[in-house]
Amino acid sequence: MIVADRKKIPEIRDMIKNHRRVLLVGCGTCVTVCLAGGEREAGIIGSALRMALRLQNRGDVVVDECTIERQCEDAFIDLLAPRVSDYDAICSLGCGAGVQALAERFPKMPLYPGLNTQFMGILESQGVWTEKCSGCGNCRLGEFAGICPITRCAKRLFNGPCGGSRDGKCEVHPDLGCGWQLIYDRAVNLGILGRFERIVPPHDWSTGLDGAPRKVVREDQCIAGLCSRT
Amino acid sequence: MNDEPVILAFCCHYCAYAAADLAGSMRLQYPGNVRVLRLPCTGKLEVNFVLAAFERGVDGVIVAGCLEGGCHYLEGNLRARRRVERARQLLVEIGLEPERLEMFNLSSAEGTRFAEIATTMVERVKRLGRSPLRPDTKRTEHGIQEIGRQAEAMLAGEKR
Ligand code: SF4
Ligand code: SF4
Numbered sequence: 001m002i003v004a005d006r007k008k009i010p011e012i013r014d015m016i017k018n019h020r021r022v023l024l025v026g027c028g029t030c031v032t033v034c035l036a037g038g039e040r041e042a043g044i045i046g047s048a049l050r051m052a053l054r055l056q057n058r059g060d061v062v063v064d065e066c067t068i069e070r071q072c073e074d075a076f077i078d079l080l081a082p083r084v085s086d087y088d089a090i091c092s093l094g095c096g097a098g099v100q101a102l103a104e105r106f107p108k109m110p111l112y113p114g115l116n117t118q119f120m121g122i123l124e125s126q127g128v129w130t131e132k133c134s135g136c137g138n139c140r141l142g143e144f145a146g147i148c149p150i151t152r153c154a155k156r157l158f159n160g161p162c163g164g165s166r167d168g169k170c171e172v173h174p175d176l177g178c179g180w181q182l183i184y185d186r187a188v189n190l191g192i193l194g195r196f197e198r199i200v201p202p203h204d205w206s207t208g209l210d211g212a213p214r215k216v217v218r219e220d221q222c223i224a225g226l227c228s229r230t
Numbered sequence: 231m232n233d234e235p236v237i238l239a240f241c242c243h244y245c246a247y248a249a250a251d252l253a254g255s256m257r258l259q260y261p262g263n264v265r266v267l268r269l270p271c272t273g274k275l276e277v278n279f280v281l282a283a284f285e286r287g288v289d290g291v292i293v294a295g296c297l298e299g300g301c302h303y304l305e306g307n308l309r310a311r312r313r314v315e316r317a318r319q320l321l322v323e324i325g326l327e328p329e330r331l332e333m334f335n336l337s338s339a340e341g342t343r344f345a346e347i348a349t350t351m352v353e354r355v356k357r358l359g360r361s362p363l364r365p366d367t368k369r370t371e372h373g374i375q376e377i378g379r380q381a382e383a384m385l386a387g388e389k390r
Contacts, residue, residue, distance in 0.1 A: 009323035
């Protein structure tokens with residue numbers, strides 16, 4: 001899932017303080033699960049913002065909350081559309097995709113992000129999320145014993161480890177497991193260590209973000225014609 | 231009267247609420263401006279309840295749960311302590327003094343301790359001064375009742 005965390009209240013307060021009526025929009029999917037921007041968090045952030053604004057003599061700014069199931073899909077944004085005309089700005093508690101989906105849908109509405117979108121990752125333990133995938137568009141997990149060298153090696157090495165791997169830890173941070181140690185450990189368990197005797201050729205980065213925003217098209221699903229959005 | 235602080239105490243049914251009751255039966259003196267709100271367990275306390283209280287203008291909030299290790303639901307009070315910490319961080323970001331909120335642990339037999347806690351918080355809040363978010367005591371009292379109704383509904387197992 002997409003993992004995010006909230007911005008500090010003063011930062012959000014200062015983004016919205018010159019508006020009159022602000023709708024704080026939570027999202028019921030990824031950011032609910034990572035406890036950053038779901039219905040409950042929208043309530044907490046909304047209440048905190050109202051107080052913070054009052055303490056800056058901007059108690060006249062109205063902040064209301066609502067949460068939709070998914071901010072990154074028009075079908076769900078539809079449910080929000082009737083309310084939006086009552087406001088002069090939206091603060092989204094969705095991930096960056098959610099914020100931009102709302103911005104596309106409401107062209108005249110100023111849009112502010114209430115969260116910092118962090119990464120694609122997993123719930124490591126209660127309250128702890130860690131990054132696992134960088135969305136490179138050309139997944140190589142099958143070659144690396146199911147552990148992503150792009151995301152989990154701090155230097156994105158394809159032929160690791162580097163000389164900084166010590167006692168299973170990465171030199172970049174003492175708490176960080178060396179991605180390549182993890183790859184080797186799993187490769188031993190799987191009996192595939194031998195494959196690392198050959199040099200892995202450079203990765204094809206052309207499928208990644210460096211070119212331009214990417215698009216996935218499933219033509220059989222495009223019943224309303226090919227891709228209305230660019 | 232309007233300058234008297236208003237303090238809301240979220241009290242666990244099994245300990246602090248009983249202790250507050252005991253303080254009453256023991257005829258102990260404690261400040262009358264502490265409003266006691268019963269929760270089934272402090273683990274039921276959500277950060278938004280605390281913020282709702284401050285937003286409605288209370289000057290201080292007490293969260294009172296069982297002694298650590300003594301929670302009827304095993305770790306409700308430990309969770310509450312974390313949430314109180316988080317709410318205090320939010321108070322700082324909002325611009326309110328985090329000392330306005332504190333969690334205490336006590337047993338149902340500690341009527342005297344409850345009275346002490348109430349006195350401590352009232353004195354502390356008096357030092358800090360009235361909450362800048364309480365222009366109108368009546369509305370604050372009304373807000374507390376509203377939060378109380380939600381807590382009661384929760385206790386009765388009703389859907390909010
Ligand atoms: S190889 Fe690419 S797609 Fe696969 S996990 Fe790593 S970043 Fe993600
Ligand atoms: S120590 Fe391991 S994870 Fe860190 S940069 Fe080197 S190979 Fe990558």
